[in-house]
Structure formats: C-alpha cells, structure tokens
Amino acid sequence: MSxxxxxxxxxxxxxxxxxxxxxRIDQALSNxxxxxxxxxxxxxxxxxxxxxxxxxxxxxxVIIRQNKRGLASAVVDGLGYVKSEVIGVMDADLQxxxxxxxxxxxxxxxxxxxxxxxxxxxxxxxxxxxxxxxIISKGAIFLAHLLLPSTRKVKDPVSGFFMINRRVxxxxxxxxxxxxxxxxxxxxxxxxxxxxxGYTFRTRSGGESxxxxxxxxxxxxxxxxxxxxxxxxxxxxKFCLVGLSGILVNMGLLWLLTEFVGLFxxxxxxxSIESSIISNFILxxxxxxxxRRLPGAKSFFGRLLKxxxxxxxxxxxxxxxxxxxxxxxxxxxxxxxxxxxxxATLWNYTLSILWAWK
Ligand code: GDD
Ligand code: MN
Numbered sequence: 001m002s003x004x005x006x007x008x009x010x011x012x013x014x015x016x017x018x019x020x021x022x023x024r025i026d027q028a029l030s031n032x033x034x035x036x037x038x039x040x041x042x043x044x045x046x047x048x049x050x051x052x053x054x055x056x057x058x059x060x061x062v063i064i065r066q067n068k069r070g071l072a073s074a075v076v077d078g079l080g081y082v083k084s085e086v087i088g089v090m091d092a093d094l095q096x097x098x099x100x101x102x103x104x105x106x107x108x109x110x111x112x113x114x115x116x117x118x119x120x121x122x123x124x125x126x127x128x129x130x131x132x133x134x135i136i137s138k139g140a141i142f143l144a145h146l147l148l149p150s151t152r153k154v155k156d157p158v159s160g161f162f163m164i165n166r167r168v169x170x171x172x173x174x175x176x177x178x179x180x181x182x183x184x185x186x187x188x189x190x191x192x193x194x195x196x197x198g199y200t201f202r203t204r205s206g207g208e209s210x211x212x213x214x215x216x217x218x219x220x221x222x223x224x225x226x227x228x229x230x231x232x233x234x235x236x237x238k239f240c241l242v243g244l245s246g247i248l249v250n251m252g253l254l255w256l257l258t259e260f261v262g263l264f265x266x267x268x269x270x271x272s273i274e275s276s277i278i279s280n281f282i283l284x285x286x287x288x289x290x291x292r293r294l295p296g297a298k299s300f301f302g303r304l305l306k307x308x309x310x311x312x313x314x315x316x317x318x319x320x321x322x323x324x325x326x327x328x329x330x331x332x333x334x335x336x337x338x339x340x341x342x343x344a345t346l347w348n349y350t351l352s353i354l355w356a357w358k
Contacts, residue, residue, distance in 0.1 A: 004032045004033040004034060004084060004086060004105075005029070005032060005033070005034045005035075005084050005086045005087070005088055005101075005105060005163070006034070006035050006036075006037060006081075006082035006083055006084040006086070006087050006088070007025065007034060007035070007036050007037065007087075007088040007089070007090060007101070008037050008039065008074075008075050008078035008079070008082065008087065008088065008089050008090075009021075009036060009037065009038050009039070009089075009090055009091070009092050010038075010039045010040075010041075010071045010074035010075055010078070010091070010092070011038050011039065011040045011041075011043060011047050011048075011051070011092045012040070012041050012043050012047070012068060012071075012210055013043045013044065013045045013047060013207055013208075013210075014043070014045075014047050014092040014093055014206075014207050015043070015045040015046050015047045015050050015207070016205075016206030016207055017092050017093050017094055017205055017206045017207060018038075018047060018050045018051050018054070018092065019050065019054070020094065020205070021092055021094055021098065022036060022051075022054050022058050022060060024094075024097075024098040024099070025098040025101065026058055027098075028098045028099050028101050028102055029098075029101060029102070031102075032102075032105065033084075034059060034084075035059040035060075035061065035082075035083060035084070036058070036059065036060045036061070037061045037063065037078050037081050037082060038051045038060065038061065038062045038063065038092070039063050039065065039074040039075070039077055039078045040062060040063065040064050040065070041064075041065050041067065041068040041069060041070075041074060042064060042065065042066060042067070042068065045207075047092075048062050048064050061081060063077070063078070063081060065077065070177075070178060070179070070218075071160070071178070071179045071181070071210075072176035072177070072178055072179055072180060072181035072184065073176065075089050075181040076174045076176065076181070079169060079174075082166070084166070085165060085166045085167075086105070086108055086163060086164075086165060086166070087163065087164050087165075087166055087169075088101060088104065088162070088163040089160065089161065089162055089163070089164075089181065089182075090117075090160065090161045091160050091161065093204050093205065093206070093207055093209075094202060094204070094205040094206075095201055095202045095203070095204055095205075096117060096160065096161040096199075096201070096202075097199060097200070097202060100117050100161070100197060100199045101163075103115075103117075103197045104116075104117060104162070104163040104197060105163065107163075107195040107197060108163055108164075108165065111193060112193050112194060112195035113164065113165050113167075113168050113191035113192055113193055113194070114162065114163070114164050114165075114168060114185070114186070114189070114191050114193075114194045114195070115162060115163045115164075115194075115195045115196075115197060116154065116156060116157075116159050116161070116162040116182065116194065116195070116196045116197070117159055117161035117162060117196075117197055117199045118154075118155055118156035118159055118196035118197060118198055118199065119137075119156050119159065119198075119199070119200075119201050120141070120155040120156045121155050121156070121196045121197075121198045122198050123197075123198025123199070124156070124196075124198035124199055124200065125198075125200045125201070126200070126201045127200055127201060127202050127203050128203045129201075136216075137158075140158055140216075140219060141155075141156065141157060141158060143223060144157050144158065144183060144223060145157075146350065146353070146354065147223055147227055147232060148183075148187060148223065148226055148227065148230065148232065149353065150186070150187065150230075151183065151186050151187070153194065154186060154194055154196065155196055156196060157180075157182060157183050157186055158179075158180050158182065158183055158219075159182055160179070160180075160181070160182065161199070162182050164185065164189070164191075165191075167190070168185065168189040168190055168191045169185060169188075169189050170190075171190065172188045172189055172190065173188070174188055175225070176222060177218050177221045177222040177225060178215055178218025178219055178221070178222050179215050179218065179219065180219060180222060183222065183223075183226070184222070184226070187226050187229075187230060188226075188229075235288055235289075236349060238284075238287055238288040239284060239288050239345075239348075239349050239352070240345065242280050242283040242284050242287065242288060243280065243345060243348070245279070245280070245283060246276040246277070246279060246280040247276070249272070249275060249276040249279045249280075250272045250273060250275070250276035251272075252272075253268070253271065253272035253275050253276070254268050254269055254272040257271060257272065273315075277307070277308055277311045277312075278304070280307075280311070281303070281304050281307045281308070284307070284352070284357075285300070285303065285357075288357075289352075289357040292357040292358070293357075303356050303357065306355055306356040307352065307356045310347075310348055310351040310352060310355065310356055311348060313347070313351070314344040314345075314347050314348040314351075315344070317340075317343050317344045317347045318337075318340040318341065318343065318344035319340065320340075321336070321339050321340040321343040321344075322336050322337050322339070322340040325339050325340070
C-alpha cells in the first residue's frame with residue numbers, strides 16, 4: 001500500500017512538543033497511511049533523539065542537518081525524502097493543530113493542488129495575539145499581495161501549515177530565504193487550484209518561537225528575490241522610465257505651447273500635464289503592463305480614467321510632501337521636491353498595480 005501523505009516537520013529545539021505532536025497526528029490520521037519526516041537542524045535539546053525513539057511505534061523518519069539553515073530550507077530538503085504524492089508541511093510546536101490535517105487532505109482529494117490552513121478565512125484566527133502581532137502579520141501579507149500579484153487570491157500566503165500535490169513542486173527549483181516556504185511555492189510552483197481551510201493558530205505549547213527581527217528582514221529579502229525572479233523589479237524600472245519620458249513630454253509641450261502657440265503659460269501647463277499623463281498611460285499600458293491588459297475599448301478607457309485619477313492624486317501627494325518638507329522641516333524647496341517626486345512615484349506605482357492595472 002502506498003503512503004497517502006508525507007508530512008514534513010522542520011524542528012529546532014522542540015523536544016517537549018514532539019511526543020504529543022506525533023500522537024495527535026497519528027490519531028488525526030487513523031484512517032490514512034502517513035509518514036512523518038522531521039528535518040532537524042542539530043537541535044541541542046535532544047529533539048532528534050526523542051523523535052527517533054518514536055520510530056518503532058510510529059512511521060517517523062528523522063533527518064539531521066549539520067547547520068541551522070532555516071525553516072524554509074529545511075522543508076525544501078524534506079521534499080527529497082517524501083514517499084507519497086501528497087505532501088503536508090507543518091510546525092512542530094502544536095501551534096498548527098494536527099486535527100486540521102484531514103480537512104486539508106479532503107481539499108486535495110476533491111481536486112485542490114494546494115490546500116492551505118488559513119488564519120484569514122472564515123473559521124480562522126489567532127489565539128492570544130496582541131494588536132502589534134496582528135498588524136505585523138497583516139502588513140506582511142499586504143506587502144506580498146502588493147508586490148507579488150499572483151498571491152492576491154490567497155488570504156494567508158505566509159501560512160506555515162499546508163498540503164500540496166507533489167507535482168506542484170516537481171519541476172521547480174525552490175530558493176526560499178527565511179521562513180515562508182509557502183510563499184515560494186505559490187510563486188514558483190505549478191498549480192491550478194488553491195483551497196484555504198480556516199483554523200486557529202494556537203499559542204505555543206512548549207519551547208520558544210524562533211521568530212525574530214532577523215526573520216522579518218529575511219522576509220523582505222525573500223520578497224525582493226521573488227520580485228526579481230518574476231520580473232516585478234524590471235516592471236518598476238519600466239514604470240520609472242516611462243515617468244521620466246512624461247517629464248520630457250510635459251516640459252516640451254509647456255515650452256512649445258507657450259513660446260510658439262502663444263498660450264498663457266498656466267493654460268499650456270494644464271494641457272501639457274494632461275498630455276503627459278496620457279502618453280505615460282499609453283506607454284505603461286503597452287510597455288509596463290502588457291500582461292495586465294484586459295482586451296476591449298471599454299477596459300482601455302476604464303484603465304485610462306483610473307490612471308488619470310491616480311496621477312491627479314499623485315500630484316496632490318507631490319505637493320503635500322513638498323509643502324511638509326519645506327514648511328515644517330525647513331528643507332530647501334528644490335531638495336524637498338525630490339522627496340515629493342519619490343513619494344508621488346511610489347503612490348502612482350502602488351495605485352497602478354493595485355487598481356488601474358489590477
Ligand atoms: N530545521 C529547522 N531549522 N527548523 C526550524 C528552524 C530552523 O532554522 N527555525 C524554526 N524551525 C521550526 C521550529 O522548530 C518550528 O517547528 C517551526 O519551524 C516554526 O518555528 P517557530 O519559531 O515556532 O515559528 P512561528 O510560530 O513564529 O511562525 C510559524 O507560524 C507562522 C504562521 O503559520 C511559521 O511556520 C511561519 O512560517 C508561519 O507564518
Ligand atoms: Mn511556532
């Protein structure tokens with residue numbers, strides 16, 4: 001009989017949680033064939049020994065790595081040891097209740113390629129989290145949704161508790177940094193459908209969390225690396241280039257209309273600002289966002305209208321920052337304007353990818 005599911009569990013100093021964890025998994029999976037693969041980074045509290053001692057009674061394998069190389073990389077290594085076509089990933093500290101595993105299996109059984117235990121769908125939550133942790137968690141997810149658009153359909157793309165079909169990662173090289181192996185799989189994996197199952201992230205039962213500022217920096221590095229791999233950095237560079245071309249259009253027209261057509265300079269300015277917005281829009285539509293263009297005239301003009309509104313508001317952002325830096329911080333106005341331009345560019349880009357070219 002083939003193993004129905006292989007569960008990869010990265011561990012670092014989790015001695016006090018292992019026995020309860022394995023018992024609860026065994027109970028939850030009493031109707032399934034399963035195996036557990038612990039990937040231990042040479043814990044110094046005897047985690048690996050406790051786990052190995054369970055192997056006569058439970059289908060447990062223990063892989064020991066020599067250096068502490070991180071959660072996500074432990075999961076990637078674990079993929080090399082699995083027997084089954086269905087692969088689960090979870091933490092060892094019982095913050096991920098094993099009783100949820102059968103629900104994930106059910107989603108995979110009914111056709112999902114990726115099934116995620118999610119804190120942010122109905123039935124999900126976090127036990128005992130203060131406001132600060134909630135904000136950090138939501139902020140991290142917002143950043144992923146903003147900068148890696150293909151994650152937007154997933155409410156909890158940073159969950160550490162999920163299940164996949166082996167083929168999702170069969171042909172891909174995974175290069176995660178830090179903790180968020182699911183994010184890497186959602187970006188680099190091959191899959192059609194994703195399901196999320198609500199669950200409550202429990203308080204830790206024993207040992208300590210290894211999450212610290214280092215992981216938060218790693219998270220930013222990971223997002224940056226994924227953006228680079230997916231061409232999102234190039235996209236931003238293109239957007240900035242188009243912005244520069246807009247300045248040329250704007251200034252050139254202002255000069256032409258004022259000097260040669262003889263219009264009052266403020267009228268010329270109004271015309272040239274709008275012209276540069278339109279030329280930016282057309283360039284961005286074909287050059288920066290070719291993959292996000294819905295066909296049809298209605299959608300084209302819809303995007304144009306949205307981009308226009310974004311830019312007008314962006315002008316407000318530019319002036320606001322210029323005024324704040326100059327009047328309140330006493331910075332020379334031409335230097336302040338550099339801040340204004342950076343702020344407006346970030347504003348325009350953010351709203352463009354979130355709204356105009358959603
Ligand atoms: N092998 C190995 N190497 N395992 C590690 C390492 C490491 O360097 N660092 C942590 N682990 C193991 C821990 O032993 C635990 O089993 C699991 O990875 C999670 O570590 P925690 O330190 O408990 O993380 P957390 O509770 O703050 O965050 C977890 O839950 C979040 C919400 O689902 C992680 O899974 C996050 O990725 C997840 O977003
Ligand atoms: Mn934990």
